[in-house]
Amino acid sequence: MSALGLVVIAIGALCLYAYYLDRTVTQQFQGRRWTLPAQVYAAPLELYVGAPLPISELIAELARLQYRAALKLDRPGTYRRQDDRIDVALRATRFADEVRPAQVLTIVAGAHSIEALRDSAGQDIPILRLDPLLIGSIFPTHGEDRIVVTPADVPALLPEALKAVEDRKFDSHHGVDPQAVIRAMWVDLRSHQIAQGGSTLTQQLVKSYFLNSRQTMGRKVREALMAFALEAHFTKSDLMNAYINEIYLGQDGDRAVHGFGLASQFYFGKPLAEVDLAELSLLVALVRGPSYYDPRHHPERAFARRNLVLKLMADLKVITAQDAANATSRPLGVTSRAAGAYYPSYLDFVRRTLRRDYPESDLTQEGLKIYTSLEPRAQDDAEQTLDRELARLEKSRAATSASLDGAVVITSPASGDVIAIVGGRRIGYSGFNRALDAARPMGSVVKPFVYLTALETHRYNPASIVQDAPVDIRMSNGTHWRPLNFTRQTYGPVPLVRALAESLNQATVAVGMDTGVTHVAQTLQRFGLERAPAQVPALLLGAVNATPLEVAQLYTGLANGGYRMPLRAVRTVLSAAGQPLKAFALELTPIAQPDVVFEVDQMMQQVIERGTGRAARTVLPRDVVVVGKSGTTQDLRDSWFAGFSGSHLAVVWVGYDDNRPTGFTGAAAALAIWSRVLASLGTTSWSAAMPDSLTEVSIDYLSGLQIEGTCANADTIRIGVPVSTQLAKMPGCIAAAAPSLAERLAERLRAIIHQ
């Protein structure tokens, strides 16, 4: 065959190859859709007159949302504070149920709460939400995460900066810049390796979108042909927008940060539209090497490269020299923690919730928007409290090298919203999630359910006298079970309320055996325990495993007047287009009589006032009523505290992962954390209305005898018992003078006037 023939064949083959590439590139790129990981949002903060939100908290929330303090509210994402008044230029925001346009809002806040809320025209606004904080995304296993932006979301300077730094002839070339290629080849030949870039933005896009990262000569040719094909079929602005969304700009553990939209959130915690010149230049600087120039790990390299970008832009007159000089003097300004993936323990629960309804691919690819109940303030406080208190406890005991760990779950009991989950001590670490996966023996936190079951028989009331005496139960295998009290003492006849408050094991077993272990097991399942517990007498003292989240579910029924509601992390799922796909609405299931639940709650109030939870009183404000129960398991392996106020329910577990003894009771370790968590929430009192079937009586806490008048040496508590309950009276009391007829008449008239 002649040489000419070979050349013809070669050209023909090249043409065919080019045609094939052209088809491939065009088709793939035409139908391109980036895989969009679901974005997860925290609960937006509600602003209204009277909202318990001091000005300091408000400023902290604005900072969390990356609102910038400014003298002039010239763009969304800025705010201005003058004494107790804050003017905020709110961003346009999509909530689960509506889109709010950008607007200016005036907030007047005092030391404790919001005092006024006005729009830009000075009109009062009854209620308004701040933006929901983006707390992370659910990205696929290959880790590509991005937030897609449209040209309208992109600062006009960004394409200009990219052209100035990466590809000056972008507007005129056909995908390849021959001069740049020759220059690069020359450098490569001299250094005997392929190192020099010389790629146009189009080639970089091709490389990232279609090819793997190996550098070979054949691949270079393919890249050039594909870039050429792209340029032939798509406009420059299309290609620029694709580049801005596609390019790799950082790494966060398993998560690869793609596109400028996410990079802006990742490094600065704010939308791309809001970055200033210095920030924009840093993002452009990262294109060349996101790990080499990582501003969090190599700030000096990032700083130099950013300033080089500014200089190049000034040289090409993209920006003025003055602007460049100003920006050059600015610090890098990256946030200390990567935006998103703030709260891995919480996201873990969100992911598990959604996996029941959505295939993994929908979560990682379809751009869903997930609105959750997370309250960042509560979550941050709980994380810090857990770590700080565990460190203090370890110090107090000169604990072993292994690290004491723990978990915290906080919910809003009236709605079933889970507002915070701390899965362990290491903040922001997505490892073993103790809140969801550490199923440990419940110990005495099970006891309220023993007493609730007993009260349901109507053979007991909170003042009933029970015997705390040595217990000896013969088991079916012939062994004997002889549980002791924690103090190893025996207390004799005690009222039910005291048996619970002081967590007396012997009295509890007596009540539980009389009530029936089977019934107690059924109660636990009714309140939401999913596994059927083993029906053994030791169940009465908490020989049943539960995770902190499960304990929170069980206590929800107690906090909620006898209604169970599923604990919810996710409120709403929206499609990428903003269509509601699923709402997890509030759901009530009646599981116990409200009066019985009220009695148990009042008994648990004495845990805090007089029992094992007394230490909480030194931490919580004196006038805040809370109820709860401690739990300690055998050899002090697990330390629990579970309880609630009017507005919050919290469960704390402390222990070692390898189950060794901690040396701490529930009251010593978990309670210290629990009470500080509740105090930091600024919680409200437990104040359930007493059901009409109950009546309040005064009894002596120690003996359970009813008090009428004034009794010497009595420790009086007021407690609800069923109407018509007959109680033994405390002897030796001086009858109090009954209110005179005149006094009673006056009171009655007041009631009538009130009516």
Added chain:
Amino acid sequence: MMIRVAVLFLFASLAACRSLLSPERPPNPPPESAATAAPSGAAPPAAAPAPPIPTRQYRLGSAASALVAQAHTRAAAGDYPAATATLERALRIEPENPLAWIELGRVQLASGNAAQADHMGHKALGLATGDPNAQAAAWRLIAESLRARGRNEEASAANAHADLLVPH
């Protein structure tokens, strides 16, 4: 004139004394059994004593009221999920207010979830101690939720509870 005033005072005193000295509490109907599988309307009250004295009157604050108004608009447009979401916001602000629960129950009923409406009515009833108006509203919600399920007799009984609290 003086005599009339004196007579009136005497009557008022007698009425007050009677209720003061009577050992019974105002006949608020006890909250219905929540643990029963199907919350049933209680039996109609045997007698019809005077309406109870209110000791409190629930109102929604301005924030929750604004949300309730918005929820009404959304429910009227048939967008029950959005109405529900709006009422849940109100409930987060005033979780102990029976009126918020009653509003949420009404939307549940309108969207065809009568059982949830029933539960929310009972939940509201438990919170409404001392407020006959709120209790009556809760009973009427319960009555409607029963009627929606064809349980007309129980519905009438629930309505009778409401009438007793706040006569028509």
